[in-house]
Amino acid sequence: MKKPVNPTLEDVARVANASTATISRAINTPDKVAPETRLRILNAIRELGYTPHSGGRALASNRSNTVGAIIPTMANAMFASGLQSFQEELAIAGVTLLVASTGYDGKHEFSQIQSLITHGADGLLLIGAARLPETREFLALRQIPYVVSWCYKPDPKILFAGFDNHKAAYGMTMEVLRQGHRKIAMIAGISEGNDRASNRIKGVKQAIRDFGSPAKLLKVMQTPYSQTKGGDAFANLMHKPTVPTAIICGNDVLAAGAIVRARQLGIAIPRDVSITGFDDIDIATTVYPTLTTVRVPQRRMGRSAARLLLELLTTDNKPASIEFETEIIFRESLAPPPS
Amino acid sequence: MKKPVNPTLEDVARVANASTATISRAINTPDKVAPETRLRILNAIRELGYTPHSGGRALASNRSNTVGAIIPTMANAMFASGLQSFQEELAIAGVTLLVASTGYDGKHEFSQIQSLITHGADGLLLIGAARLPETREFLALRQIPYVVSWCYKPDPKILFAGFDNHKAAYGMTMEVLRQGHRKIAMIAGISEGNDRASNRIKGVKQAIRDFGSPAKLLKVMQTPYSQTKGGDAFANLMHKPTVPTAIICGNDVLAAGAIVRARQLGIAIPRDVSITGFDDIDIATTVYPTLTTVRVPQRRMGRSAARLLLELLTTDNKPASIEFETEIIFRESLAPPPS
């Protein structure tokens, strides 16, 4: 017998000598099928290498058991372990994860959201609260269930599993001030279309304002998240007439880039200038001196996001947002300024 | 008028006052539709937030314009930029990428392959040549077009866009020997089910054998790809009675872990022991001392893989595999042994 290359339920039915309805039940609700029938069917499925066609399935059942995650980038570990936990939690519920990335571009985000919905995602994980108006409209119009992670706001209309970037950056800045720094600079991510980046900037500014004179924010440089760019921004800051004694970085990648560049320039960290990061990814301990940074509870956040989304998808509950606390991890790159 | 939450072609047809056939044409072959009709339809689509249902589309057209990539892990940058290039190249052709990860587990790989095929992937990008027998059978039975990357073999039955791991590891080992090292150890990845890891081990062994006495491979430790594990393996090697003068690592993550641990243990790199890596990801220059490593042409590989897969999918050509060369990048972590 010739095996069909793309076997369908009908092919399985023929081989297993049963109706397509029974095959479907054997796959989806096995205990509604007699054990011997089930066995026969399972053998036929294996023999043919049958996999259900998700299109037909989605069409007929009006659900896909699939959710989508749209993250800014896969290029560094910022989202990797959170996404991993998200996926693991979904897998327990038998839900498949589809992943797409945006390159920090709102238009890309919109088209990736549409693409994932088109591919049958029942719900979405989105990063951050900043979103194009057309994207918001689309999400609202289509009443797409989604949870927003990596940030938190007390906004009852949106379901968050995240943390307060403003508060976290504020806290780190206060610590830098407490250690005696007064001339401070920041190397931040690009704030446009990125509320995490902009709230971290606002948090730093607010802390320095609240602390009052003589604390001063010399400069905030915005640059894409790459080590090289972080290094460039660092070199730039250190060439100005007034040099900071501490530089607060928008994330660990920028901070690591600054530290590497400092070494190349013969600038000692933290003796000549202190550096802090944000995220606490692996790179924070790879770099030398090791990085004082803000730890983000990625794994717990990812897991919670999955649970909230599943609850949204499978129950009528209206689950509440979850705010996670961040924590300052003290390592070598931050020390009091030379007196 | 009440807007449907999940608008269908029929809804668009009603609003735009046209048949579903015309709507479909306006979307897929716009120039077969009168300009004014097209405009009316586009407005209706926007108004309703319509996105085509990929299930219905795949069912009716028997293609999905989607390919899947299955990578071992998203947890570090080993595959990130290659995948990025792969995606960019696909995007040019209007093809969507679905990504899944396996955690270096053959069974997971099989189920993720099935899942992506189920979700309509027309073709696949796979990493490495090691694969479970059932996975091979499935790929063959279903005649699934795929390209294998991150490795290369002169096997005409499989389409590769990769490099020769054995040769690359052999080359690095020869360089280490050339610089005068004779007592060598290796910290490798887990070779089971991972041909890249095992071929790198074989390459190192072969080089040392070819070089002949007094060169000796003291020990090969296999460990999962994490900095901590790399550090543990390093500590272990340095506590043995016979200490190596050079440690060749299976990838940069392991090597970085070794270097970080060396610092903690007060062991000087490269004075006390040299370290080499594999991949040349960002971490190779973040770590201090910076890492001498094998550069893998990730971006070109990803782009080629996409082109080969598209060729497979859209033409009747039988494209040929592409072998990329790797290159040793000299940095600080490798130096001649103390004489």
Add this chain to the structure above:
DNA sequence: CTGAAAGCGCTTACAG
């Protein structure tokens, strides 16, 4: 426990 049949949202010859 099993089967016949309707219908999910699309595309595409076919006809005009």
Add this chain to the structure above:
DNA sequence: CTGAAAGCGCTTACAG
């Protein structure tokens, strides 16, 4: 340039 209609692969009341 446009429309009516068949059919893609599934699931699921309904009937037995």
